[in-house]
Amino acid sequence: MIEIKKLSRSFGNLVAVDNLDLEIENEIFGLLGPNGAGKSTTVMMLTTLLKPSSGTAKVCGYDIVKESKKVRSKISYVPQDMAVDRKLTGRENVQLYAKLYGIPNRSSKVDEVIEMMGLSDRAGDLVATYSGGMRRRLELAQALVHEPEVLFLDEPTLGLDVSGRKKIWEHIRMLKAEGMTIFMTTHYLEEAEKYCNRVAIIDKGHIAVVGSPENLTSSIGENASLNDVFLENVKTPEEQAGFNSTQFRNLLRRR
Amino acid sequence: MMRAVYYYFERDLVKWLRGKVTVISSLVMPAAWLIFVGLALPTKFTENYLEFITPGILVMTMLFSSLQGGSLMIFDKILGFLNKFMAMPSPRESILYGKILFISVRGLMQATVILLIATLLGVRILNPVHIFLIYLTLFLFSVVFSALSTMIGLYLSDHDSYAAVNSMISMPLFFTSSALMPYDVMPVWLRALARLNPVSYAIDSTRILFQGGIPVQGLIGLAIGAGIMVLLGTYQFRKAFV
Numbered sequence: 334m335i336e337i338k339k340l341s342r343s344f345g346n347l348v349a350v351d352n353l354d355l356e357i358e359n360e361i362f363g364l365l366g367p368n369g370a371g372k373s374t375t376v377m378m379l380t381t382l383l384k385p386s387s388g389t390a391k392v393c394g395y396d397i398v399k400e401s402k403k404v405r406s407k408i409s410y411v412p413q414d415m416a417v418d419r420k421l422t423g424r425e426n427v428q429l430y431a432k433l434y435g436i437p438n439r440s441s442k443v444d445e446v447i448e449m450m451g452l453s454d455r456a457g458d459l460v461a462t463y464s465g466g467m468r469r470r471l472e473l474a475q476a477l478v479h480e481p482e483v484l485f486l487d488e489p490t491l492g493l494d495v496s497g498r499k500k501i502w503e504h505i506r507m508l509k510a511e512g513m514t515i516f517m518t519t520h521y522l523e524e525a526e527k528y529c530n531r532v533a534i535i536d537k538g539h540i541a542v543v544g545s546p547e548n549l550t551s552s553i554g555e556n557a558s559l560n561d562v563f564l565e566n567v568k569t570p571e572e573q574a575g576f577n578s579t580q581f582r583n584l585l586r587r588r
Numbered sequence: 589m590m591r592a593v594y595y596y597f598e599r600d601l602v603k604w605l606r607g608k609v610t611v612i613s614s615l616v617m618p619a620a621w622l623i624f625v626g627l628a629l630p631t632k633f634t635e636n637y638l639e640f641i642t643p644g645i646l647v648m649t650m651l652f653s654s655l656q657g658g659s660l661m662i663f664d665k666i667l668g669f670l671n672k673f674m675a676m677p678s679p680r681e682s683i684l685y686g687k688i689l690f691i692s693v694r695g696l697m698q699a700t701v702i703l704l705i706a707t708l709l710g711v712r713i714l715n716p717v718h719i720f721l722i723y724l725t726l727f728l729f730s731v732v733f734s735a736l737s738t739m740i741g742l743y744l745s746d747h748d749s750y751a752a753v754n755s756m757i758s759m760p761l762f763f764t765s766s767a768l769m770p771y772d773v774m775p776v777w778l779r780a781l782a783r784l785n786p787v788s789y790a791i792d793s794t795r796i797l798f799q800g801g802i803p804v805q806g807l808i809g810l811a812i813g814a815g816i817m818v819l820l821g822t823y824q825f826r827k828a829f830v
Contacts, residue, residue, distance in 0.1 A: 377671075380675045381674075381675065382671055382674055382675060402677055403677075405675055405676060405677040406677040408675065409675070410671070410672060410675035411672070412668045412671050412672060413668075414667055414668025414671075415668070416667050416668035416669040416671075416672055418599065418603060418669075420602070420603045420606045420607065421599070421602065421603065425602070429595060429599055430676075432591070432595045433592055433595055433673075433676055433678045434676065434677070434678070435591075435678075475672075485675075
């Protein structure tokens with residue numbers, strides 16, 4: 334579904350994504366990595382929002398630069414910002430997308446995706462009254478209205494409570510079962526371990542490791558978790574800075 | 589394309605109409621200008637000052653509301669809406685055109701309030717052709733400045749700097765225009781500025797329409813200006829996101 338070949342993007346002197354090679358099949362694929370590793374940049378290139386500095390990628394067989402409009406007709410993108418209009422109702426928010434995508438039989442399709450996301454009884458309320466989890470599900474409803482082949486999710490469970498996160502994951506699983514490919518980024522490694530078919534850990538624009546969560550964890554050792562794999566492969570600035578407990582205590586005492 | 593423009597326009601319009609305070613404030617403000625400046629100002633530059641100043645207030649209202657309009661694009665950008673819209677297959681420029689259309693239509697609604705109050709206060713009622721041409725003049729004028737403010741907004745991507753730039757250009761543009769006084773009572777330096785000011789073009793054209801004439805030159809000039817600004821806006825928009 335997605336073929337990434339030597340994809341790079343730099344901003345001035347900073348190389349955000351460096352010669353990325355990846356192939357994503359029909360699966361739930363999780364892109365993991367510390368803040369600033371190049372996850373969002375990668376997603377923005379694949380969703381045609383950002384031009385690569387070099388290299389290519391194909392989504393559903395279409396080149397992300399030369400055939401960007403065709404790519405856009407096959408995908409949906411939900412960024413991490415929770416961009417839903419508070420002054421519109423849930424249904425109106427979805428309707429806008431159905432109109433922009435030019436969906437035939439608009440109202441029945443809108444009702445269908447709202448129902449799918451479990452928002453039917455609140456569809457007529459203003460989004461201002463929705464909880465974070467509901468807003469996220471509303472965004473999924475918007476993204477599903479044109480039946481995309483690939484769904485890009487940037488931090489879909491960020492800032493949601495436990496049950497909200499669980500619900501989002503159940504929906505993602507259901508979409509995979511329906512045949513959709515899901516490409517997502519997340520910081521919640523336990524969730525990635527549980528729900529993703531394959532994950533890649535990216536650090537400073539490079540892929541550190543890629544594989545199924547089971548293979549990655551078992552290669553580290555028995556009872557290892559994806560967190561261990563992550564810490565093994567990624568040296569974050571926080572970690573490099575170190576934590577000197579004596580120094581910290583002295584600082585506290587001085588106050 | 590036209591459809592997508594309309595859907596984006598509709599989104600902004602519904603959102604605006606639901607914010608009751610913003611609607612009321614945007615309709616009361618121009619009315620206050622007209623009443624207090626038009627009727628209460630002790631210095632009169634012309635004989636029938638209300639009739640003289642009504643075109644000035646109309647254009648001023650369009651100027652301020654279109655310059656303010658760029659903040660809509662900033663919010664769509666920083667809140668993540670723009671990225672979602674840009675990842676859709678509908679033509680990307682339609683986002684920009686929808687904004688320009690909404691800002692201009694919102695301005696025309698404010699203009700309607702002013703026209704109604706001016707009529708109540710005794711400004712002559714005009715025939716339908718002139719009313720239509722007044723709306724056309726104001727619309728073209730608004731397209732020029734809403735395209736400009738949207739471009740500034742996209743370029744700065746920060747609401748505070750945008751508001752600063754906005755107030756830096758809006759007041760000078762207004763006070764160096766022919767809105768408040770006729771050219772012959774202006775000091776020489778101001779007259780020179782006012783002749784160059786694009787805001788004066790719109791005001792003078794509207795004034796001619798109020799007097800029953802047809803400002804062919806002014807309309808053509810504004811149409812060309814609007815065309816150029818829309819092209820520039822499209823160019824910037826395409827360049828910023830490919």
